[in-house]
Amino acid sequence: xxxxxxxxxxxxxxxxxxxxxxxxxxxxxxxxxxxxxxxxxxxxxxxxxxxxxxxxxxxxxxxxxxxxxxxxxxxxxxxxxxxxxxxxxxxxxxxxxxxxxxxxxxxxxxxxxxxxxxxxxxxxxxxxxxxxxxxxxxxxxxxxxxxxxxxxxxxxxxxxxxxxxxxxxxxxxxxxxxxxxxxxxxxxxxxxxxxxxxxxxxxxxxxxxxxxxxxxxxxxxxxxxxxxxxxxxxxxxxxxxxxxxxxxxxxxxxxxxxxxxxxxxxxxxxxxxxxxxxxxxxxxxxxxxxxxxxxxxxxxxxxxxxxxxxxxxxxxxxxxxxxxxxxxxxxxxxxxxxxxxxxxxxxxxxxxxxxxxxxxxxxxxxxxxxx
Amino acid sequence: xxxxxxxxxxxxxxxxxxxxxxxxxxxxxxxxxxxxxxxxxxxxxxxxxxxxxxxxxxxxxxxxxxxxxxxxxxxxxxxxxxxxxxxx
Numbered sequence: 001x002x003x004x005x006x007x008x009x010x011x012x013x014x015x016x017x018x019x020x021x022x023x024x025x026x027x028x029x030x031x032x033x034x035x036x037x038x039x040x041x042x043x044x045x046x047x048x049x050x051x052x053x054x055x056x057x058x059x060x061x062x063x064x065x066x067x068x069x070x071x072x073x074x075x076x077x078x079x080x081x082x083x084x085x086x087x088x089x090x091x092x093x094x095x096x097x098x099x100x101x102x103x104x105x106x107x108x109x110x111x112x113x114x115x116x117x118x119x120x121x122x123x124x125x126x127x128x129x130x131x132x133x134x135x136x137x138x139x140x141x142x143x144x145x146x147x148x149x150x151x152x153x154x155x156x157x158x159x160x161x162x163x164x165x166x167x168x169x170x171x172x173x174x175x176x177x178x179x180x181x182x183x184x185x186x187x188x189x190x191x192x193x194x195x196x197x198x199x200x201x202x203x204x205x206x207x208x209x210x211x212x213x214x215x216x217x218x219x220x221x222x223x224x225x226x227x228x229x230x231x232x233x234x235x236x237x238x239x240x241x242x243x244x245x246x247x248x249x250x251x252x253x254x255x256x257x258x259x260x261x262x263x264x265x266x267x268x269x270x271x272x273x274x275x276x277x278x279x280x281x282x283x284x285x286x287x288x289x290x291x292x293x294x295x296x297x298x299x300x301x302x303x304x305x306x307x308x309x310x311x312x313x314x315x316x317x318x319x320x321x322x323x324x325x326x327x328x329x330x331x332x333x334x335x336x337x338x339x340x341x342x343x344x345x346x347x348x349x350x351x352x353x354x355x356x357x358x359x360x361x362x363x364x365x366x367x368x369x370x371x
Numbered sequence: 372x373x374x375x376x377x378x379x380x381x382x383x384x385x386x387x388x389x390x391x392x393x394x395x396x397x398x399x400x401x402x403x404x405x406x407x408x409x410x411x412x413x414x415x416x417x418x419x420x421x422x423x424x425x426x427x428x429x430x431x432x433x434x435x436x437x438x439x440x441x442x443x444x445x446x447x448x449x450x451x452x453x454x455x456x457x458x459x
Contacts, residue, residue, distance in 0.1 A: 006391045006392075008392075008403065053391065054389065054390075054391025054392065056389055056391075056396065056398065056403060057398070057401065057402075057403060059401070082387065084385060084398035084399075084403075086400060086401055108385065108398075108400075109399075109400040109401070111400065111401065147383045147399070147400050149400050149401065175383060175400070176400060218454065
């Protein structure tokens, strides 16, 4: 195998603590077992070592990164090191004072999450009263001159509001809007039957998005991400395993993607025990699914294997029971039926009688205790 | 299409030299564009002061060559469509 290039993206998940309880959260469902957070010194070392390797985009994420009192210190160091710094936030805790401090620390951009265009659905999906807060925070971001990305996770319960969501984003002055259909991992996987939209909903939402693109021109860019369950080929997940992305979780575990910890039989290194260079180039966790050497059939002999690298290892594990299988989203996968069954079920009008599970520490502990 | 006026780098983008990639890059929210040498040389001169003719003249002098106007205009058109540069 050829030597991999450097990591270009560092995603620093500073904490799993979060004031919101979103039903589609991609934090691991067992997050309550990993609450020992790296301290400031630990994070500063990660920032320096990853930058030395070549990482240039740095995302501060969580949970809610604003809950870390040392966020401004970390942003300032990342800025000094030459990263482009992104803050991925729900907006909770981002007041005038902290916005000023983050601006002074050199923060380049804020991505604000938005649940819906209606107060009812926003507050329901996040299990918090945060609708008005998000409007306030969006104005604060613009007042400080930051470029603003609005990230809206789309799904069955809000996708019919997409036109109103785009209109609201435009009024708030966003430069980019990510209308990203939920991907089915972690909490979203638990709640999949509630969240997977119908084919008709998707087609309508895409049509509305295209109409808005015409109307908006260059003013605001819209990214619409289809749920991969509706595709016939898998996504090139993370642009390749251990290829450009390095995630460090709150407890210091280094991962090739933020959900990879679920994979069985694989030890991922911790930045408390190992330097970032060794983690990236030498660790078993980062090398296991690099390139194409690990593939089984039908991927191994597939003419498209370099194009999508067999899709997502976590999805293969969740849906086919083996991370080295083809991602079952692919219609060449022997397990593709699992995906088409889920899609078929989503076309029903009442998909499930099971209640939605909200992302809370209590639910996480309850799920952990389950045999 | 030839534009008149002085292009400058869109303030939403940041341009910097990346040692690990041995290349100039454009950074923006959650993204990066790796620039080839000629793109980088043109963009570095988009300071909002120089007009296109001045940028062309500067490049021709720096690289001791002539006839760059066509290439520069073609690139600036792409850069404008990508919103890397804005015009004043």
